[in-house]
Amino acid sequence: MFDINHGNLDDSPDVGQEIVRRIHDRFGDFPARFQKADLVRLDVPQKDIIPVLSWLRTETPFVQLTHLTAVDWLEDGQFELMYLVTAPDLMVSLHLCVRLDRAKAEAESVFNLWLQAETYEQEINEMFGIHFPGSPRQGVPFILEGWRDMPPMRRDFDTVAYCDRTHPVRPGREHQDSRVYVGRKFGEKGYLK
Amino acid sequence: MKKFDPDRPWDLTTLPTTMAPQGSRPHAPVEDQCFLGAEADIKQPPKLQEAVATIKNWFRASSLNVLAFGTGCGAIELRPLSTSRFDMSRFGIPGAPTPRQSNVFIISGYLSVKTLTRVIRCYEQMPDPKWVVALGSCTINGGMYWDSYNTIKVLDLYLPVDVYVSGCMPRPEALIAGFQYLMDDVKKGKANGWHHYLENLEWYRENQKQVITDWDLPNYNW
Numbered sequence: 001m002f003d004i005n006h007g008n009l010d011d012s013p014d015v016g017q018e019i020v021r022r023i024h025d026r027f028g029d030f031p032a033r034f035q036k037a038d039l040v041r042l043d044v045p046q047k048d049i050i051p052v053l054s055w056l057r058t059e060t061p062f063v064q065l066t067h068l069t070a071v072d073w074l075e076d077g078q079f080e081l082m083y084l085v086t087a088p089d090l091m092v093s094l095h096l097c098v099r100l101d102r103a104k105a106e107a108e109s110v111f112n113l114w115l116q117a118e119t120y121e122q123e124i125n126e127m128f129g130i131h132f133p134g135s136p137r138q139g140v141p142f143i144l145e146g147w148r149d150m151p152p153m154r155r156d157f158d159t160v161a162y163c164d165r166t167h168p169v170r171p172g173r174e175h176q177d178s179r180v181y182v183g184r185k186f187g188e189k190g191y192l193k
Numbered sequence: 194m195k196k197f198d199p200d201r202p203w204d205l206t207t208l209p210t211t212m213a214p215q216g217s218r219p220h221a222p223v224e225d226q227c228f229l230g231a232e233a234d235i236k237q238p239p240k241l242q243e244a245v246a247t248i249k250n251w252f253r254a255s256s257l258n259v260l261a262f263g264t265g266c267g268a269i270e271l272r273p274l275s276t277s278r279f280d281m282s283r284f285g286i287p288g289a290p291t292p293r294q295s296n297v298f299i300i301s302g303y304l305s306v307k308t309l310t311r312v313i314r315c316y317e318q319m320p321d322p323k324w325v326v327a328l329g330s331c332t333i334n335g336g337m338y339w340d341s342y343n344t345i346k347v348l349d350l351y352l353p354v355d356v357y358v359s360g361c362m363p364r365p366e367a368l369i370a371g372f373q374y375l376m377d378d379v380k381k382g383k384a385n386g387w388h389h390y391l392e393n394l395e396w397y398r399e400n401q402k403q404v405i406t407d408w409d410l411p412n413y414n415w
Contacts, residue, residue, distance in 0.1 A: 144343060145307050146407030152342050160340045166404065170347045173334040 009061060015092045016040045019060065027052055041095040049098045050108050053083065057113045061087035062094055065110070068120035070128045074155040077102045079130055083110070100130065109135035127153040246382065253322060254379040257286045257372070260295035262315060265302020267328040267362050274365040286372060292318040297375070300352070302362070303331035305343045306404050309351060313401060314410060316352055323387045324355045324379070326371055329362055336361055350400040353386030 012018035020032045020040055027048055033041040044052055056062040067084040076099075083096040100107055109132040110117045119142075121132040126142050129151035141147065150157045175181075259281075263271060274281050275288055289295035292315040304312060316325070327348050330336030335346030348354055355378065358371040378384035390397060394413075402408050 141407075143305070143307060145310070146405065148406060157342075159342050162342050163340050166342075167335070167344070167346045168350065169339075170334045176339050 009090075015087070015090050019062070019092070019094065022060075023052060026055065035095070038092045039095060040093070041097060043097050043099075046098050046100060046107070049081075049083070049096065050110070052096065053085070053110055053113055056085055056094070061089050062092075064088050065114040065117060065120075066093065068110075068117060068124070070124050070130060070153075072102075072128065072153065072155045073099075074102075079105055079128060081107055081124075081130070105130040107132055109133065111135045127151055129154060247380075250380050250382050254376040255285055257297045257324075257376070257379075258289040258295040259286060259297045259299055260292055260315065260319065261288050261290055262292075262298065262312070263301050264304055264308050264312060265329065265331060267299070267301030270328070270362055270365050270368060271299065271301060274368055279365040279369065281369065281372070284369065284372060284376075292316070293320065295319055296323045297326060298323065298352075299326045299328055299368075300332050300348060300354075301328045303329075303336065303338045303341075303344050304348065306345065307343075309345060309401075310405050310410070313351065313405075317410075321387055322385075324375060324384050325352055325386055326356045326358065326368075326375060327354045328358050328368060328371075330359055331361075333357055333359060345404060351397065351404075353390045353397075355384040355386045 009015060009018060009022075016034060016038070020042065023030065023042065024032075030045075030048075031043045035041055062085045064086045065083065066086045067082070069082050071080040071082065073080055079100040079102055081098045081100060083098075084093055085096060086093045098107070105128070107130060109121060111121065111132075111134065118136055121135040122137045122140060122142050124130050125132060125135075125138050126144055126147070132138060144152070149162060152159065152162075173181075259271075259275075263269075273279050286297075296319055298312075298316055298319065300312065316323070327333070331338055331344070332348040332354070335341075335344065338344040339346060345351065356371045356375045358367050360367055363371075375384060398412065401410075
């Protein structure tokens, strides 16, 4: 797609460098990391993410939302949303990372840019408890039907304690180490024979 | 389920979602005559009675139809088993597309709570007599999903299991061996898991409701 200030992106020898230069020109000096020849990571502030994504979606070849997921940075008190946006014609991906406040876990929806973001946002809402106002199916169960606990992908969710509380174990099979049972059956060092 | 609270009538979770029709029995009539030794009320000489039961059970063992429902990673072992390499149709075991046309349910691996709801629903739609083959360690003690928040560990709390095949994953040969055990048990009239399920329906329902918190299945058996 032709940009009047910079020329055609397809003609550029290094599309990653070129798209980062254009984003820097247009939106500000975000830290960029060139991870691979076809993958660039950009750390974008929360206020700039929707303008950047709208611009990528409408005016550049980066038209495909390949993935949207979240990471829990418990020690920093933050969530990180990761948008993987791909230019299918050029086979280059942009990895846009946004930090959110963990106490007020809310982000703007990109459903109006990519319809498939609905499912990603529903899943993030269920697994991390991040709310996307305006996105359809927020709060509708996706995998966890009838879940009544903290969202399970938050790192302060104690998986083993929840599992012990909810799912009973078979009597006599409380340990997960098979050496316990082999040792019980064949003597202490039976498994080494 | 919580008790209905008159002070909070808006709390819909307290209402029973489905009710058995008025005057219906809690479950379908148990067909006791299916089994060897349970035909005392039929006025026939014992030898003939035994012979009839043996023939019935032999027919049943020769007519196993496996429901096409893969729940976990074990479903990947069912493809080579049903196609030309291991070919379970040479043992007379065809597949069946829907629960109402099948009588063997292979629980092929781990069961998440969401899948368990569907599995119970399918199991109850299968016509009696029916059998459950549990495949893999996950169905026995949780296997590698022992600390998963959404995966049950002990299958026989929720469904009656006739044959367990251990391993992670068991090879198709192991499943064939499991089928032969199942056939032997059916021929001897020992594989009565479905009967146990009907007799102890309340106990199974209690266990099922402990993990399926948004229960929307009927309290009676289909």
